[in-house]
Amino acid sequence: MFHKEGAKIILGSVIVTVVLFFLIDQFVHVEWLRTVLLLVVLLLLLTVLQFFRNPKRLIHDELDTILAPVDGKVVVIEEVYEPEYFKDKRLMVSIFMSPINVHVTRYALNGDVIYSQYHPGKYLVAWHPKASEENERTTIVIDNPNFGPVMYRQIAGALAKRIVNYAKVGDYAKQGQDAGFIKFGSRVDLYLPLSTEVLVKLNDKAVGNRTLIAKYNN
Known part of the structure; x- marks a missing residue:
């Protein structure tokens, strides 16, 4: 497909x-x-x-899990200050996609889309520290009953010239469904609550809709 x-x-x-x-x-x-x-x-x-391949990966969507939104390599797991929406510290998990990875962005969790914003910008290499602030990007926040608001950010890379984002404020994000596409080299950042237990490690290979990023423990 x-x-x-x-x-x-x-x-x-x-x-x-x-x-x-x-x-x-x-x-x-x-x-x-x-x-x-x-x-x-x-x-x-x-x-x-x-x-442009789009492998179908059916899942049993759940409210208490966060799955990898894209295929790629986990390149960052760190506490950062998020200035656009939360304006406080969050736990960031970044997944870098090379040109040979599947570039479909999928909803990582269930919830209501409460923020969706496109930002034009530069085309620095996707792993550059300033890429999340200066590159072309979209910022989406999904409000989940267990995790609360969770942000993901699609970031264009040096070769990417177009980010496609399907998320609109008021939509219900269904875990696993297509959320967008980034053409030619890029990365996706997840911004999680600081208390989240991240289940992946640096340099892990992430598979969209397959790799468990976090699970809610009451």
Whole structure:
């Protein structure tokens, strides 16, 4: 399955691939060169297809869990000051996505969307310390009955040129459903209450809708 955000790009890539295959076959007569060019064009198409893949990962959504919103590597787990919405300290968990990761953003938890804001900005590399404050980004806050308000932030990377965010204030976020998409290299930060017990470690591989970030213990 492919994500709907890639429909136009995939269609355009297929058309370009067919045209290039025809031109290479007709006008390149050196056998080894023709083979190499055909393989390069095919590889480029496969790269586009893998980037927009959207594997279906069904879950039994629960109110007391926070799942990884994206695929990637856990690069930050630390206490930080969050100045945009909470204006106090939060526990931040950052997941970095390389271009080969699935780039679908999924709702990490159930709850009401109470804040959703887009910010234009720079395109620093996604792991840069200032990326969460200066890069193009969206900030979304979901109010969960157990955890309270939890923020996630989609952050564009050096190659990302468009962030897609589906969350609107007043929506009900259903854990596991598509929440957006970031095109070409990026990261997502989760801002959790300080009392949250984080269940992942630095450098862990996170899988969206699969990896348990936190579980509420009453």
